[in-house]
Amino acid sequence: MTPMLSRRRVWRAAFAAGVTVSLAAPAQSQAPATIRPLTYTRVVLPNGLVAILNEDHSSPIIGVQVSYHIGAKDEPKGRTGFAHLCEHLMFDGSPNVPAGQFMSIVRAGGGTSTRWAETTEDRTIFYETVPSNQLETILWLESDRMLRPFMHTDSTRLDVVRGIIKNERQANREGVPFGLANSVTLEALYGGENPYRDPVGPMDDINRATFGEIRQFCAPYYAPNNAVIALSGDFDTAKAKALVTKYFGEIKRGAPVKHPAMRPTPMSGERRLVLEDARARVPRLRIAWAGASFTNPDKNALNALASALQGDRSAGLTKALVYDRQLATGVFVFAADLENGGVFQIEAAPRGTTPLGVLEDVIDSVVRVAIEIPPTEKQLRHFKNSNAINAITGLQSRVMRADTLTQGESWANDPVTYAKQVNAASKLTPEQVRQAARKYLVPGRVVMSMVPAGKLDLISKPERKYERPLAATPPGGAK
Amino acid sequence: MIRSIARVAMCVALLVPALSAQQVDRSKRPAAPPPPSFVFPKIETRTLPNGLVVHIVENHALPLVAVRAVIQSGSLIDPAGKAGLFTLDTLLVRDGTTKMSGDDLSSAIDELGAPITPTRFTTVSAQLEPSLTLMADMLMRPTFPADAIERRKAQLTAALQRDEGVSSVIGLRIFNSLLFGGEHPFARVPTTANLAAITRDDIVKFHDTYVRPQNVALVIVGDVTPQAALALVRRAFGDWERKGEVVTASVPTPTGPSATTIYLHDRPKSPQSTVFVGQLGPARTTPDFYALEALGALFGGAAGSRIPQALRERRALTYSVVHTPVWRRADDPIAIFGSSNVDAAKTDSALIVWLSELQDVTGKRAPTEAELTYARSLTVGSLATRIETFDEVANRIALVAQSRLPITYYDDYVRGVNAVTPASVGAAAAKHIDPKRTVIVVVGDRASLEPALKAANIGPVVVVDAGGKPVP
Numbered sequence: 001m002t003p004m005l006s007r008r009r010v011w012r013a014a015f016a017a018g019v020t021v022s023l024a025a026p027a028q029s030q031a032p033a034t035i036r037p038l039t040y041t042r043v044v045l046p047n048g049l050v051a052i053l054n055e056d057h058s059s060p061i062i063g064v065q066v067s068y069h070i071g072a073k074d075e076p077k078g079r080t081g082f083a084h085l086c087e088h089l090m091f092d093g094s095p096n097v098p099a100g101q102f103m104s105i106v107r108a109g110g111g112t113s114t115r116w117a118e119t120t121e122d123r124t125i126f127y128e129t130v131p132s133n134q135l136e137t138i139l140w141l142e143s144d145r146m147l148r149p150f151m152h153t154d155s156t157r158l159d160v161v162r163g164i165i166k167n168e169r170q171a172n173r174e175g176v177p178f179g180l181a182n183s184v185t186l187e188a189l190y191g192g193e194n195p196y197r198d199p200v201g202p203m204d205d206i207n208r209a210t211f212g213e214i215r216q217f218c219a220p221y222y223a224p225n226n227a228v229i230a231l232s233g234d235f236d237t238a239k240a241k242a243l244v245t246k247y248f249g250e251i252k253r254g255a256p257v258k259h260p261a262m263r264p265t266p267m268s269g270e271r272r273l274v275l276e277d278a279r280a281r282v283p284r285l286r287i288a289w290a291g292a293s294f295t296n297p298d299k300n301a302l303n304a305l306a307s308a309l310q311g312d313r314s315a316g317l318t319k320a321l322v323y324d325r326q327l328a329t330g331v332f333v334f335a336a337d338l339e340n341g342g343v344f345q346i347e348a349a350p351r352g353t354t355p356l357g358v359l360e361d362v363i364d365s366v367v368r369v370a371i372e373i374p375p376t377e378k379q380l381r382h383f384k385n386s387n388a389i390n391a392i393t394g395l396q397s398r399v400m401r402a403d404t405l406t407q408g409e410s411w412a413n414d415p416v417t418y419a420k421q422v423n424a425a426s427k428l429t430p431e432q433v434r435q436a437a438r439k440y441l442v443p444g445r446v447v448m449s450m451v452p453a454g455k456l457d458l459i460s461k462p463e464r465k466y467e468r469p470l471a472a473t474p475p476g477g478a479k
Numbered sequence: 480m481i482r483s484i485a486r487v488a489m490c491v492a493l494l495v496p497a498l499s500a501q502q503v504d505r506s507k508r509p510a511a512p513p514p515p516s517f518v519f520p521k522i523e524t525r526t527l528p529n530g531l532v533v534h535i536v537e538n539h540a541l542p543l544v545a546v547r548a549v550i551q552s553g554s555l556i557d558p559a560g561k562a563g564l565f566t567l568d569t570l571l572v573r574d575g576t577t578k579m580s581g582d583d584l585s586s587a588i589d590e591l592g593a594p595i596t597p598t599r600f601t602t603v604s605a606q607l608e609p610s611l612t613l614m615a616d617m618l619m620r621p622t623f624p625a626d627a628i629e630r631r632k633a634q635l636t637a638a639l640q641r642d643e644g645v646s647s648v649i650g651l652r653i654f655n656s657l658l659f660g661g662e663h664p665f666a667r668v669p670t671t672a673n674l675a676a677i678t679r680d681d682i683v684k685f686h687d688t689y690v691r692p693q694n695v696a697l698v699i700v701g702d703v704t705p706q707a708a709l710a711l712v713r714r715a716f717g718d719w720e721r722k723g724e725v726v727t728a729s730v731p732t733p734t735g736p737s738a739t740t741i742y743l744h745d746r747p748k749s750p751q752s753t754v755f756v757g758q759l760g761p762a763r764t765t766p767d768f769y770a771l772e773a774l775g776a777l778f779g780g781a782a783g784s785r786i787p788q789a790l791r792e793r794r795a796l797t798y799s800v801v802h803t804p805v806w807r808r809a810d811d812p813i814a815i816f817g818s819s820n821v822d823a824a825k826t827d828s829a830l831i832v833w834l835s836e837l838q839d840v841t842g843k844r845a846p847t848e849a850e851l852t853y854a855r856s857l858t859v860g861s862l863a864t865r866i867e868t869f870d871e872v873a874n875r876i877a878l879v880a881q882s883r884l885p886i887t888y889y890d891d892y893v894r895g896v897n898a899v900t901p902a903s904v905g906a907a908a909a910k911h912i913d914p915k916r917t918v919i920v921v922v923g924d925r926a927s928l929e930p931a932l933k934a935a936n937i938g939p940v941v942v943v944d945a946g947g948k949p950v951p
Contacts, residue, residue, distance in 0.1 A: 058540035061515075107781060107782075111861065133511045133513060133514050134514075136511065160792075160793075161795075164797075167821070175753075234515075247505075250503060277644075282641060313586075314582045323630075326633075351637070387592075389603055393543060396867070396869060398867065
């Protein structure tokens with residue numbers, strides 16, 4: 001029940017999303033690294049629910065995911081945190097399943113899940129892996145809570161859930177060094193009305209709201225026409241189709257759901273921020289730009305650019321910062337894609353007493369080169385190889401396959417978008433990567449100095465204009 | 480080799496006819512067919528003449544192979560005063576070998592497209608051979624360049640400094656030092672000072688003595704036949720000379736605490752307290768092993784177990800909590816413990832509830848048949864869903880090898896857990912859980928917690944530093 005831009009999500013967004021069955025580039029080969037998409041059957045029920053069925057009998061288990069198209073970006077001012085709160089409430093019982101029994105029933109049948117559910121900026125997903133004899137049971141469970149969501153919740157229970165979420169935010173954000181950095185970055189890049197923001201944000205709105213308001217906001221999104229279900233694993237497709245139809249077919253279609261039009265706030269110039277953190281001992285520097293969305297054709301080029309910029313001992317920022325000049329203990333570059341936007345980010349940790357300003361200068365000079373000079377064929381080939389291999393190793397688990405299929409269906413009306421993107425990436429040219437650097441690594445960006453509380457003398461280039469108030473995790477935590 | 484996506488993907492868009500108005504009877508959980516039986520994949524084990532053990536699982540469902548190298552016994556063989564040496568060694572072997580410079584090695588790994596470390600990789604089966612060759616080169620022929628040593632020490636030092644900000648890391652260190660004793664190998668952690676004291680000679684000698692084939696097991700899972708895998712292993716590792724020592728790394732038996740005590744480490748104004756609660760347990764060779772597995776599952780294994788129900792679902796004191804035995808190698812003493820981040824203002828309530836649950840499971844509310852059924856589904860019933868991928872199979876076998884358990888461990892496990900009874904689990908709880916000899920570590924705001932914890936009357940409250948030593 002975690003949020004996004006967590007490491008796992010970044011990894012998923014930036015690299016994974018890939019899948020199955022075949023191929024990959026042999027070492028030293030110049031051949032394009034391509035993959036074969038997962039095979040699937042797509043079913044659309046009259047009530048609008050889309051089901052994606054990926055049959056695979058190699059193990060007697062099934063991965064299940066139900067994805068609802070509701071995320072933090074759907075929350076207007078005054079309703080922040082509602083999507084994530086409703087994710088929790090979906091475990092509070094349904095017409096025929098008592099409150100708190102969902103997980104116990106899955107587990108009693110031998111099922112598991114790493115997190116059970118996650119709320120991101122764009123969608124809310126629920127997922128489990130079950131032994132194949134539990135197929136009908138899991139469809140019964142998932143359809144029962146889609147049938148009448150939130151029916152058992154009352155104000156007493158709502159208080160308990162608020163308490164759990166408060167503890168979740170403190171454990172995953174306020175209680176870890178720089179745990180709020182992603183939250184601050186995202187809001188700085190995408191602020192505005194209905195901004196992209198942390199799904200597990202401050203508690204104010206959900207503490208203020210009544211249960212009626214919360215249900216009224218969430219219920220329209222928890223409808224079959226706003227959901228995709230994917231099954232991956234050991235079932236017969238015809239039988240699974242019949243069972244999905246049996247359990248989900250009678251659920252009433254809801255009103256059409258509209259998502260806010262998302263525009264990145266045009267950033268004409270640089271925004272310089274400071275994140276102080278009482279738990280941190282060592283500073284870091286982060287530079288972030290608005291990136292490409294899930295369906296944006298530039299996504300592949302930005303991923304290749306991130307790979308080339310990160311580099312290894314012999315190239316890119318790793319060579320410049322960690323090996324040649326030994327100014328940093330590590331540098332991490334990634335491109336993450338959301339449904340309607342993206343983040344391209346460089347983060348470095350100084351070695352010893354290296355000032356953050358020195359890291360910024362070196363990063364800037366390497367970025368300037370990337371805008372002028374394309375990556376080498378070798379750098380690009382490394383990216384293509386790892387991109388294709390990750391698409392296979394990353395889709396070993398059936399739940400990851402289900403997740404990838406629902407994401408493609410939900411955001412691009414094509415469950416195997418991931419495979420088409422990997423195969424398109426195999427044709428990238430160095431010049432396309434340079435063009436992406438020129439287009440995205442623009443002056444409008446966020447430069448964030450992350451420092452231990454009170455160590456404002458450590459910020460990068462203090463003579464430049466910083467925004468106030470400074471972002472901070474006060475020692476007391478929750479705002 | 481670009482295949483036509485249209486031809487390969489069997490995409491079928493279907494409109495299903497509307498169901499008749501007849502309603503589905505949802506009032507009862509659907510009857511499930513009998514569960515598929517779980518059988519751990521068949522493992523072929525061979526030993527090379529130089530002592531290297533190879534465990535192979537053949538599975539052609541995906542064109543992948545997952546490889547692990549298990550080095551006995553990890554950081555437990557760090558010499559006293561040189562904690563971090565093993566970790567430093569496994570990092571430094573990536574920085575150059577007699578065949579390749581650090582740059583060339585890094586570039587060769589990138590070319591293969593999957594991260595290859597000295598101890599693990601997962602890649603497409605077509606690249607097993609070059610990947611295994613690089614792994615062998617790192618393990619067998621490292622050169623330990625002097626500049627790399629300084630760089631890796633700086634990286635480790637930075638990681639240590641980051642850890643100092645993480646309450647759960649600090650709390651676990653304090654807990655281990657109080658339960659096992661500050662000098663015990665389980666409590667040993669690297670410090671900036673002892674990293675600085677490690678010399679290149681230390682590293683070279685350490686690697687030459689311990690990182691040798693007689694102390695290493697390879698695990699290979701996936702799209703390769705055992706014969707082909709063995710041939711590749713012989714080619715890559717056959718020349719590795721058996722030399723140095725056979726690692727035993729047996730550890731002292733700790734005495735454990737004599738009375739329940741709360742150890743408080745100050746982290747001013749923390750909104751949550753990070754809490755560890757537990758005690759010493761027996762080695763996994765105990766006849767009570769399976770009963771303790773079931774006990775851990777029903778007491779603190781997952782949502783629906785006693786501690787998560789009590790602390791999260793009924794009282795919203797935490798987001799998550801677990802409390803189970805944490806097993807180590809076959810003969811090692813262990814801790815049976817739980818941890819959680821709890822609402823700071825209610826730390827005392829959380830501990831009172833937690834200890835009363837510990838007390839109850841030893842007698843007043845002994846485990847029931849229903850709880851045991853649930854525990855079996857958590858431990859045994861879910862094996863198929865928890866050991867799904869090639870990576871997970873490889874990790875499990877690596878853990879069995881590292882723990883020096885019989886390779887039939889999982890087959891025995893299913894039988895063992897299925898054989899326990901509520902009476903045997905209750906007896907194990909009464910024997911191994913003693914709420915009066917519990918170590919409690921709280922990392923949080925001393926100013927507000929100290930008076931509240933004293934008033935809770937659980938046990939003495941001792942304020943400690945990050946090493947677990949009392950401070951005024």
